[in-house]
Each structure stands twice: as C-alpha cells, then as structure tokens.
Amino acid sequence: MIKAYPDRTMPALLRVAGDLLSLLWTAGWAVLGWLIYKTVMGLEVIADGITSTGITFNNWIDSFRHAVPGGIPYLTQFLLDTADALQRYSGDSLVSAGHNIHDAIIRLAIVLALLVCVPPILLVLLPYGTWRWRDMREVGAALAFVRIASVTGRADQARAVLAFRAVTSLSFRQLMSASSDPVGDLAEHRYDRLASAMLKRAGLDPDRLAPPPLPELPPHRGS
Template sequence: MRFYAHSPARRTRQIVADVLMLLWIGVWVYAGRQVHDTVEGLRAPADSITSAGRSVNGALTGAGDQAGQIPLVGDQLRTWLTQAAGSGTTLEQAGTSMADTVDTLALGLGLATALVPILIVLSVWLWVRVRFVRNATRSQRFIDAGEDL
C-alpha cells in the first residue's frame, strides 16, 4: 500500500496536508473544550439554588422540631414549618435539574463545536487521501506485475 507519492513536491504537499489536518482537529477540539468550559461556568447559579434549597429545608425542619416543643400550638407550628420546608426541597430539586441541564447543554455545545467542522473537513481530506492510496496502490501493483504495454 502506498500512502505518499514518489514525487518529492507532491509528497511534501501530502505531508503538509496531513499535518494541517491534525492541526485543524487540535484547534477544534480545543475550541470545543473552551465552549464546554464556558457553558459549564453557567452552572454556578444552579449550584447556589441547590444549596439555598438545602439550607431552607434544613432551617425550617429544625425550626419545626423546636416549635413542636411549645405547649398547645407546637404541633400545629411544626406541621406548618415542615410543610414550608417542602419549598426548600422543591428549590433544591430545581437547582439540581438546572445543573443537569447546564451539564447536558455544555456537553452538546462542546461536541457540536468540535465535531461539525472536524467532520466536514475530515470527510473531504479522507476522500482525497483514500482515492490517492487506492490509485497509487493499483499503479504500484501494475508496475510490479511487469506487464508490458
């Protein structure tokens, strides 16, 4: 199998094209990673919401436990505070859901940023390279066979 041309000028162009293809891939992988990291930075508010929900839930549950010790109205206060603590749980779940959405979005945008340009150029480059290798291999087999015109 013949990967590069015999002609020095054409071989040099092929090697340069191969190196440029590798650089193209590297640049777009880097760009995709940067997009991923930038979008992932938007997760901070989601983490804050999750933390706030956890704090609200813990504080209201603790207050409900303390209020439950008050004579006559303690049980009613505990019920109200425990129900209010549910809003903290809802807030925590919303923050977790938002964080998951940001993670998914960061991954999708990072992959799309890298893969779309890579696949477009790679498909053209592969088509040209495979066509050359097939033709060069076929030609070399013909020469090696010693067939005479």
C-alpha cells in the same frame, strides 16, 4: 494494498502538509469546542448556589422542627405541618430546581460545543479524508501493478499497458511534456517515456518498474 505517500518527493510533501493542516484544523476546532464547553459549564455555580440555598433552608427547617415543643395539643402538630410545608415549597423545590438547572447547563454546554466544532471539522475531514483514502488506494494499486509485473518478468508488457493508459488519461499538456510524438512512440513500441509519465502521475518512481533490456550489440569482428 494501501500506500500512504507517493514515492516522489513533492507529491509526498504536499500530502504530508495536507495531513498536518487537517490535523491542526481538527485540533484547533476541538480546542475551541472544549473552551466553549468549559465556559458554559462555568454557569453551574448558579445551579450550585440555588441547590446550596435549598439545603440551607432545609437545615433551618430541620432545626425548627427539632425545636418544636412536643405534647401540646394542636400547636405541636400545627408547627410540624408548617415546617413540612415550608420544606416542601422552599428548601426541596430549590434543591430540585438547582439539580434541574445543573443538568440543563451540562446539556447546553455539550450541544453548543458540538455545534461549534463538529461542522467545520466535518467540512474539511469528510472531503479531504475521502480523497486521501482514494489516493492511498490508487497509489497502492499502482504499486501492486508494478510489483507483480516485475516479479513475473512482464515489465515490457506492463510498460505497454502504462503507455496506452497514459495516452487515454493524461492531459494533452502532460502527454506532450512526456513525449514529443506520443502516437509515434506507440506505433514504434517506444513505451518508456509514456510509461514513466504514467507512473509519475500515479505517484511512483519509474525506477520501480524493471528497466527495459539493453539491445544486443553486434558481434565484434576482428580486423
């Protein structure tokens, strides 16, 4: 069973605040990564300019090729070969360089954005997310324990288990805050205060566990 937030107000508010802060932290670094990506991608105008220059050269060379007079021995072929060489070493090379630079800029933008935003996001989300997942499972397990004890009518036994667990897991300060005589409470089977402290420690309202039965009153004797 998973329970996202405890019953008690203050622990629940602290977890809500932690969740909101982690979301804001993630969103802030993600936005920063996006801004870096867009900034680096602004360099693509350089690659586009180189590509455009190569296309312009190719257009000029195509115009020159179409203007070459035909039927002139040696001269026609020489001019066509010259146009092909110019296109291969100027226009085509510029177009290819522009495309390569454009691809390199995209890769650089992605890598820089990820390097900037991913480490700080993981630095917070991994430990906090792991702790929150364990916390939700722990609170959910405590709730399942309380529910099954209440449904099966074993609230007193569950209260005893919680009291012994409180003695073994609570700090001395928490233990003495819950009961002025925890050892005496265990010896006298007074489990209420220790069990309540343990439920609060688990993030649950102690009222979730069925209250102990009231002691029977002695029969009334008439005067």
